[in-house]
Amino acid sequence: MPFIKTKTIIKRLILEKELIINSTPTEVEIALVEEKRLTELHTQKTNSKFTVGDIFLGKIKKLIPGLNAAFVDIGYDKDAFLHYTDLGPKLRSLVKYTNGATSGSMQTHKLDNFKFEPEIIKTGKIDQVLDKHQPILVQILKEPISTKGPRLSCEMTIPGRYTVLTPFSNVVAVSKKVSNPEERSRLLRLVESIRPKNFGVIVRTAAEGKGTAELHEEMAMLQEKWELIYKQLNKAKPPKKLLSELDKTSSILRDLMTDNFSKIVVNDKDMQFSIKNYLSTLEPDMVKNVQFYSSSKPIFESFGISKQIKSSFGKTATMSSGAYLVIEQTEAMHVIDVNSGQRVGSHSNQENNAFAVNMESAKEIARQLRLRDIGGIIMIDFIDVKKQENKRSIHQYMKDCMKNDRAQHTILPLSKFGLMAITRQRVRPAITMDTTETCPSCNGDGKISTPSILLTEKIEREMNLIYNQSPSRKLELTVHPYVLAYLKKGLKSIQVEWFMKYKKWIKLKSNSNYSFLEYHFFDENNDEIRL
Numbered sequence: 001m002p003f004i005k006t007k008t009i010i011k012r013l014i015l016e017k018e019l020i021i022n023s024t025p026t027e028v029e030i031a032l033v034e035e036k037r038l039t040e041l042h043t044q045k046t047n048s049k050f051t052v053g054d055i056f057l058g059k060i061k062k063l064i065p066g067l068n069a070a071f072v073d074i075g076y077d078k079d080a081f082l083h084y085t086d087l088g089p090k091l092r093s094l095v096k097y098t099n100g101a102t103s104g105s106m107q108t109h110k111l112d113n114f115k116f117e118p119e120i121i122k123t124g125k126i127d128q129v130l131d132k133h134q135p136i137l138v139q140i141l142k143e144p145i146s147t148k149g150p151r152l153s154c155e156m157t158i159p160g161r162y163t164v165l166t167p168f169s170n171v172v173a174v175s176k177k178v179s180n181p182e183e184r185s186r187l188l189r190l191v192e193s194i195r196p197k198n199f200g201v202i203v204r205t206a207a208e209g210k211g212t213a214e215l216h217e218e219m220a221m222l223q224e225k226w227e228l229i230y231k232q233l234n235k236a237k238p239p240k241k242l243l244s245e246l247d248k249t250s251s252i253l254r255d256l257m258t259d260n261f262s263k264i265v266v267n268d269k270d271m272q273f274s275i276k277n278y279l280s281t282l283e284p285d286m287v288k289n290v291q292f293y294s295s296s297k298p299i300f301e302s303f304g305i306s307k308q309i310k311s312s313f314g315k316t317a318t319m320s321s322g323a324y325l326v327i328e329q330t331e332a333m334h335v336i337d338v339n340s341g342q343r344v345g346s347h348s349n350q351e352n353n354a355f356a357v358n359m360e361s362a363k364e365i366a367r368q369l370r371l372r373d374i375g376g377i378i379m380i381d382f383i384d385v386k387k388q389e390n391k392r393s394i395h396q397y398m399k400d401c402m403k404n405d406r407a408q409h410t411i412l413p414l415s416k417f418g419l420m421a422i423t424r425q426r427v428r429p430a431i432t433m434d435t436t437e438t439c440p441s442c443n444g445d446g447k448i449s450t451p452s453i454l455l456t457e458k459i460e461r462e463m464n465l466i467y468n469q470s471p472s473r474k475l476e477l478t479v480h481p482y483v484l485a486y487l488k489k490g491l492k493s494i495q496v497e498w499f500m501k502y503k504k505w506i507k508l509k510s511n512s513n514y515s516f517l518e519y520h521f522f523d524e525n526n527d528e529i530r531l
Contacts, residue, residue, distance in 0.1 A: 017261045019253075022299050023268035031305045034404075038308040040370050051244075052140050055156065055229060057098070059238035060134045063127050070126055071149075072138060075239035078149035082138060084126045088155035090168040091129055092117035097168070098137045101233035109223075109230035111167065111198035135238045137229075142426065158222045158243075162207035162215055163191065165222040169200030177205040194219055253278060261286060265303070267293040311457055312371060318458075319364050322465060323357045327368065333377035336365055340383060354383040355390045359397055366401035375407070375426025384418045395420070455483070455517055456494060466521060466529060467502060474504070475529075476522040481510040483519070 016036075022029040032040035044051070058072040061079050071079035088094070093116045100106030120129050130136070142151040158165040172191050174184045187203050194216050195201045207215060225243060232242040253264075253275065264286075266272045272292045279287050293299045300306045311318070318324040318341070326337040338361045340353070365380060385391060391414045398420065399411050408425040415421075459477070466473060479487065487494045487508055498506050521529040 018303075019261065019264040020299060020303050020305055021264070021266040021268075021271065022305075023266065023271050028271075029300070031300065031303075033303070033305070036304075037367065038305060038312060038371060039367055040373075041309070052143060053157075053159065054140045054241060055243040056138055056140075057102075057233060057236050057238045057240045057242055058136055058138045058152070060130055060132055060136060063130065063132055065125060065127050068126050070130055072136065072152055073239050074138065074150070074152075075241070076144075076149060078144060080138070080140075080150040080152045081148065082136075082152040082154070084124065084129075085122075086141065086151070086153040086155070087120065087126075087129065088153070089119035089122075090116065091120050091154055093168045094137055094154055094156070095134075098135065098233065101230050102135065102236055104234060106230070109227040110196065112196075114198055116168065116198070137233075137242075157202075158225050160204075160218045160222050162204055162210055162218050163222070164202040164204065165219070165226065166200035166202065167226060168198065170198065171200040172203070173201075174203040175205045175207075178203070178208050180208075183208055190215060196223060199223075262289065264290045265293050265299065266290070267299045307457075311454060312368070314454075317364060317368055318461070319360055320461070320464075321357075321360060322461065323360060325361060325364060325368065327372075333379055334374050336368075336378065336380045338380065338382050351386055351390070354385050355387075355394070358382045358385065358390075358394050362394060362398045363401050366398065366405065369402070369422075369424060370405055370407075373407075375424050378422040378424060380420040380422065382414060382418050382420060398422075455519075456487075459519060460498075462521065463498070463502070463506070467504075474507075474524040476507040476509060476524075476526075477519060478509045478511050478514070478522065479519045480514045480516050481512055482516065484508055484510040 016034065018033040020031040020033060022031075028044050030040075030042040030044075031038055032042075056074040058074040058080065060070050061073045062071040064070065067083070069081060069083040072082050074080050093114075096117055097106065097111075097114065101109075136154065137156070138152040138154055139156055140150050141153040144150050156167050158167075172188055172195065174187050178184050178187065187207060190212055191201050191203055194212065196219070201219075229242045232240070236242070264275060266275060269292060272290060276287050276290050279290065293302070295302060298306070300309075315328065316324050316326055322341045324339050324341045326339065328335050328337075338358060340357045361382070368374070369378065382394065385394070395411065395413045402409060402411065405424075410423045412421045463475070466475065495506065495508055498504075523529055
């Protein structure tokens with residue numbers, strides 16, 4: 001009996017992940033689903049000029065001492081932005097290496113006998129260390145956001161599955177997520193023994209438990225990439241791309257792939273083949289989980305992704321209990337308001353009800369931040385709670401919910417006004433989608449083929465609340481005639497699906513006086529049920 005119980009607990013701790021990939025001639029859409037809930041959505045244009053992580057030989061276009069920054073030409077229509085703080089202390093060594101590799105005086109890509117130049121100071125000025133028209137080795141740090149060009153860094157990183165190689169450094173660091181002190185010490189010793197001279201290494205969380213052979217093999221692969229940069233630099237004229245980061249699909253696989261990634265479904269044969277090839281070196285056991293989707297029905301629709309996109313990207317995000325979030329963007333920050341809505345509280349007092357709503361909202365907010373890729377400053381207005389232990393619990397739970405978020409973030413405790421401030425790394429523009437529809441009853445053109453997905457979801461949500469309060473109650477739903485036809489359409493209609501789900505027949509009636517999206521519930525006495 002204890003064995004079964006332990007097995008159940010372990011099963012609950014394993015987070016089931018799926019990757020659904022929709023490939024079209026113009027773009028690739030990647031949906032990460034955790035426990036059947038859409039958690040991340042990534043889009044990449046197939047003709048994209050660059051991605052975060054690409055390394056270029058650029059040329060200084062303009063120095064701006066007032067900003068302590070430079071604008072760099074990397075071949076993009078807008079000049080990229082390079083701030084002094086992103087130059088890194090080893091800038092002079094990087095410039096020396098770049099000049100040597102470009103001119104041909106540097107005979108090898110290895111840094112064994114390379115003599116480091118003095119470090120630049122943290123409080124220096126951009127025009128003291130860089131010159132106009134100077135060629136410089138740079139890496140894309142952030143994608144263009146709004147009217148800004150890409151942001152650059154001169155601190156090179158070459159990432160792998162288990163480690164990240166950092167040239168012109170001798171520092172070995174282990175991810176903070178590797179919490180076991182013995183494992184941290186083991187990894188430090190192991191990596192120190194295999195790292196190339198004058199290269200630093202950052203050990204990623206995925207390296208936990210891995211042996212010398214796996215890490216050594218990856219280290220050799222990362223050195224090959226550095227050698228490729230060296231060869232590309234020979235006689236190169238800026239701007240020139242020297243090393244391209246993996247496409248978004250492969251980079252997500254590299255960063256997210258764990259033993260509990262249950263399946264990867266893709267609707268393109270060529271992409272399926274390339275993913276299998278990539279996984280054969282990364283995680284051979286996962287190759288069998290790559291599936292090809294061949295149905296004529298759109299892949300996102302078949303897996304319920306389209307429905308979740310519709311319901312998740314509006315101004316309002318509703319939770320299963322009836323509580324909801326209002327998410328708005330201003331010029332300076334994102335603001336999230338927590339509302340209890342039509343939630344029926346099971347607790348006897350307002351403090352406990354407010355605490356329950358806040359805890360549920362914290363989990364949904366963590367999902368929304370990842371899903372919309374919201375960065376910068378986020379202010380959350382939680383429902384007021386009086387007890388300090390409740391405030392501490394909400395703060396701790398929010399940190400727990402955001403543990404799987406790969407973007408760097410800081411979460412501050414609740415203020416005395418019930419506000420929580422979060423800063424989250426902004427790498428690419430936040431995802432925004434228009435989820436509004438034209439209503440045919442108010443200046444629309446009447447060309448809506450089916451009622452909104454959101455309407456049927458809303459009806460079903462209220463139906464759940466009614467049956468939770470009174471399981472034996474008989475229901476009658478009155479809707480617009482057009483919606484009635486939609487709910488009764490087909491052999492396995494929505495009305496039949498409701499019968500299978502609730503084991504009760506919901507009587508449907510129409511009223512032509514209703515607006516298109518209007519509906520009302522009535523009981524057996526023909527009295528309206530108001531929530």
